[in-house]
Amino acid sequence: MPDLRSRFDELLRRLGEISDIERANLLLEWDQATKMPPLGAAARADQLGTLARLAHEHWTAPELGALLEELRELEESSEPESFEASVVRVAHWDYEKRRNVPSDLRAEMKRAASLGYTAWLEARDAEDYEILRPYLERRIALTHEYVACREPYDDPYDVLLEDHERGMRTSEVEAVFNRLKAELVPLVAGIGEPVDDSCLHGDFPADRQREFSLEVLSLWGMNAGAWRLDDTVHPFALSLSATDVRLTTRFEPDSLTGVLSCLHEFGHGLFERQVDERYSRTPLHEGASSAFHESQSRLWENVVGRRLSTWRFFYPRLQELFPEQLSDVTLEGFHLALNRVAPSVRRVDADEVTYSLHIVLRFELEREMLAGAVTPADLPDAFAAKLREYLGVEPADVLDGVLQDVHWSDSNFGYFPTYALGNVIASQLWARATGELGDLDAEFERGEFGVLREWLGEHVHRWGRVFEPAELLERIAGGPLDAGPYLAYLRAKVDAIEAA
């Protein structure tokens, strides 16, 4: 095996170089969304395109393919969960997925995504969807080219989905989403008068929201040595290494939604922070999949972040920071407001019960756009029609409608469904965690969140991409993707609110 060992070192060297290029590109993206002067956009699109091309060229180098073939022997002679077998297996999968895709196309897709992001910002400023439309058309044309490189497939959407969920098929998503739709549409339609959440709206200066958010996140495990929190238009999280984790948020001076967005992004950041550091500079060093990533953000935002026991600990401090807004609001009243259920137009502000319907409609529209049944010109109306049908709401303008989300401008199709899958997985993980650890409320009331953080680190985070998402879920939850626990959780939530 000594020669295989040196070949494996050569593999690590190549993967390390690719990882460095990919992380540098993440910094270009982070900077674009947080710091870059607006006129830097055109050059930035070129820079992102070039680095995407280089990463792709390195991924698809025939020498890498040959090296991976040589290393099959090492993979097969090692334990499947070992570092060696996992690196070779996952790298092989990544290589196969890319090898028929031309570098020019990859570069152009990245460049078009960056230009799309800038167009989205401009379209929002001008409240004019037409500014974005040609960029969306361009991106769909590139998506068709990309899908064509990846033949054969059962469903063209499979190709896009697999970029986010290794091993998952569109038909599986469809089955879960049909169940969500069948149960949630009537549940939402039957909801009575929503609770009053006016205590969440008012005068909430951004700097104090930031102060409060950082206090919560510090207690949860964030620290200035390895994390940052910055402002952006559409919040996201990413990491440049296990010890360089970047959260972003948007604080609005008239509501507390930015605080919730921080709790959400923390879940993403924690995943990246807790992947085994040994996997650094390999393809294992990322969250298991987009849906698993989202399960973590939704878990910290919703399951923990909207929980009574959590606020028993944090609410006095929040009242102290916003006495004029909150001194007359009881903990129970605040908690109820935080869990208000009411159909609304904006996904990022949606309550937990209606949230997944926002995703179902986007998934359906993506598939219709891919099939040509809905064109970018049709999109604003088609978007509004689905909002009406599933949620019974009407967007007042394009900012509340088709321009509300960044992802059609800057991300590839196949990403949106992972948000709702994340909700489903979060409920499955939570059921398992509390099955093992008890209900955790006593800990949360005392401000102790380390037990949960460590359980997630041990069972989910540290593994990075070692397991396929379905395999990881099976290991932890003892079964496949199952909307049951999530739907039960939502029904219990609705019942609790109606009983209040």
Add this chain to the structure above:
Amino acid sequence: MPDLRSRFDELLRRLGEISDIERANLLLEWDQATKMPPLGAAARADQLGTLARLAHEHWTAPELGALLEELRELEESSEPESFEASVVRVAHWDYEKRRNVPSDLRAEMKRAASLGYTAWLEARDAEDYEILRPYLERRIALTHEYVACREPYDDPYDVLLEDHERGMRTSEVEAVFNRLKAELVPLVAGIGEPVDDSCLHGDFPADRQREFSLEVLSLWGMNAGAWRLDDTVHPFALSLSATDVRLTTRFEPDSLTGVLSCLHEFGHGLFERQVDERYSRTPLHEGASSAFHESQSRLWENVVGRRLSTWRFFYPRLQELFPEQLSDVTLEGFHLALNRVAPSVRRVDADEVTYSLHIVLRFELEREMLAGAVTPADLPDAFAAKLREYLGVEPADVLDGVLQDVHWSDSNFGYFPTYALGNVIASQLWARATGELGDLDAEFERGEFGVLREWLGEHVHRWGRVFEPAELLERIAGGPLDAGPYLAYLRAKVDAIEAA
């Protein structure tokens, strides 16, 4: 020529890709010095190393060499100042300089510079030079390897100097520096009791210094569409494109030195901002040389920024922002304090008259380190000895001594001398500008700085790297590098202060 045209397009494509990689690496550096969480340092060093390697591999590709050979015909048949001839000529020069240097060495030099920067920060925090020493030793060993790749040369220092000053020899620097030393050491020694500058020290909250600095820079030509200003430990400026210019500064709450540092970095930023945008993504799209760059920063910081007419316009606003500190200080008193001459230990705080001696001593120490006559172990004492000899001052500790400057930790030898050459060039340019435009004081008093900005754009900035530094200086100033105007300017400054 149609074929040459398509070959030239291919050259532009290759150079564009290289430029994108190099700018992405600048973003990694900017982020490291302004935003990166401290624990991100190890991964950042790898990322910087990898991108430096990639840029170098692209530069030294035999295909690029062959392409440049093919394009000699285009170069020779085009006007020397034309875009085509300039791109081919400068790219050829850059190619030749790199082609015998291994990519591994280039990557390791960059990585070692990044680790050196982190070690410098740690050494400062601990006030312990020994933390930095091994990194400096490593960097000197790599420098020797690098110089050896570039044989033949007259002086090993020539190799390092040429990375900053195309076409310049160490012997030219030595001649200029010997003249500076011969005239400045006695001038400094003969200076009487320094003027009182206590009005510059006191309670100057950083946020108001920032506000004031941004007001000045906005009037000078900075705007949020294309520029940023961030905090760092050791101020610098760079650009990610002509419309993405990043200045950094360090405001101390007890003095106004951070304001002067902003004026300095503006000069660098303006150069990058005013290079002809047509040169984007080519090797022409940078300042002409380090010394020319520094001529611009020193011009805006000192010649404009310490000038009475400039402060006639800005001083009332400064007094308004810091009434407790400045309301009793006259404009003339403030201006005199700003122009105080007194030997001191720190280069970045040095007055104009003593400044270049700080550079001369660093230049001499670099050459001695390269020759092995001074080792990193000797450096603290050798540094203190030269401060004593040339300036008659003694550093109180390593922070004021050998650890005061970042550049031995993160930049290559050959950079420091360009600071003093920048002073010399600034005086030559100013003499020419005022010869053409008049003394400009009437304009400055009215807050009009556009005339100077445009003159510099027209004569210096827009050309980027089209001309060799000596050629550019000859075109503008009508002669070679000449310390005369600079020394005359300093003597006049000393006389004016003594007469006050």
